[in-house]
Amino acid sequence: MSDATFEKFKKCAVDVLQVPEDRIVPEASFADDLNADSLDLVEFVMALEEAFAITVDETELDGIDTVGQAYELVVSKL
Amino acid sequence: MKRVVLVTGGSRGIGLACARRFQAGGDRVAITYRTAPPGALAGRSGTESLWPVACDVTDPAAVDAAFGRIEAELGAVEVLVCSAGVTDDGLVLRMSEERWSRVVETDLSATFRAAKRALGPMLRARSGRIIVISSVVAYLGNAGQANYSAAKAGQIGFVRSLAREVASRAVTVNVVTPGLVATDMLAALSAEQTAALASRVPLGRVATPDEIAAAVHFLASPEAGYITGAVLAVDGGLGMGH
Numbered sequence: 001m002s003d004a005t006f007e008k009f010k011k012c013a014v015d016v017l018q019v020p021e022d023r024i025v026p027e028a029s030f031a032d033d034l035n036a037d038s039l040d041l042v043e044f045v046m047a048l049e050e051a052f053a054i055t056v057d058e059t060e061l062d063g064i065d066t067v068g069q070a071y072e073l074v075v076s077k078l
Numbered sequence: 079m080k081r082v083v084l085v086t087g088g089s090r091g092i093g094l095a096c097a098r099r100f101q102a103g104g105d106r107v108a109i110t111y112r113t114a115p116p117g118a119l120a121g122r123s124g125t126e127s128l129w130p131v132a133c134d135v136t137d138p139a140a141v142d143a144a145f146g147r148i149e150a151e152l153g154a155v156e157v158l159v160c161s162a163g164v165t166d167d168g169l170v171l172r173m174s175e176e177r178w179s180r181v182v183e184t185d186l187s188a189t190f191r192a193a194k195r196a197l198g199p200m201l202r203a204r205s206g207r208i209i210v211i212s213s214v215v216a217y218l219g220n221a222g223q224a225n226y227s228a229a230k231a232g233q234i235g236f237v238r239s240l241a242r243e244v245a246s247r248a249v250t251v252n253v254v255t256p257g258l259v260a261t262d263m264l265a266a267l268s269a270e271q272t273a274a275l276a277s278r279v280p281l282g283r284v285a286t287p288d289e290i291a292a293a294v295h296f297l298a299s300p301e302a303g304y305i306t307g308a309v310l311a312v313d314g315g316l317g318m319g320h
Binding site: 037 | 198201202243244246247
């Protein structure tokens with residue numbers, strides 16, 4: 001996960017969630033490790049949609065708890 | 079202050095009075111209009127002219143485009159006043175689906191649309207003010223205005239839910255409920271009708287648009303930073319706080 005796609009993903013996370021870059025790791029939980037609430041996640045998804053020119057349906061976010069899961073979801077749409 | 083303010087329906091009536099208040103306070107104020115292009119845009123010397131944007135608030139793409147133009151020219155909207163609204167009166171028994179929908183669409187759905195579009199930058203900025211112009215009829219009801227009353231009551235439920243959703247980001251969302259105000263909507267009535275209506279107001283008169291604008295201006299001020307989800311009645315006592 002050191003490619004340009006992850007870098008772009010990470011930049012969105014740093015900008016929106018306002019956490020240091022080194023904490024954006026696959027196993028990090030949005031809620032427990034990154035202190036992100038539901039509004040943060042909505043903003044994060046919107047930033048990802050814009051950055052990657054993708055659309056994410058609300059239902060696709062069910063079960064997305066970690067950075068790795070969110071990244072997989074983005075990659076699956078590219 | 080030097081904020082970017084957007085007043086939907088700001089070309090006349092209460093919306094225009096709000097725009098003038100913010101303008102006089104030094105803010106940069108954009109106004110949307112649909113039917114009537116606004117008249118004189120300049121304020122008193124030292125203030126910037128109002129910035130008009132043609133926008134049909136019932137069209138999501140037009141709302142998005144209007145925000146885009148404002149963001150490009152003035153910057154992100156920091157204060158949103160939702161004042162665009164219409165009436166189309168008639169008794170329920172004779173009210174067509176079309177008349178019902180048009181009023182709900184313009185008065186309620188457009189509020190959702192503008193607020194939704196304004197929120198992103200406000201959340202990121204961790205500050206913002208949204209003020210929705212509802213009406214005393216939201217609480218009192220008014221024979222012949224079932225569509226308008228429903229839309230205006232809907233705005234209150236919408237605002238209170240939104241206020242909860244975004245409170246953690248220091249964005250406040252509030253409602254002002256005017257009563258009888260001297261605008262084009264009221265001018266359509268005869269002098270006798272207006273006098274009869276005014277006699278029901280405890281303060282015994284109709285409000286000026288600027289008296290509504292004063293409350294809106296306050297809710298947008300730093301002093302009102304601890305007020306959210308509130309309904310501020312400016313109705314001469316018609317609803318006695320409701």
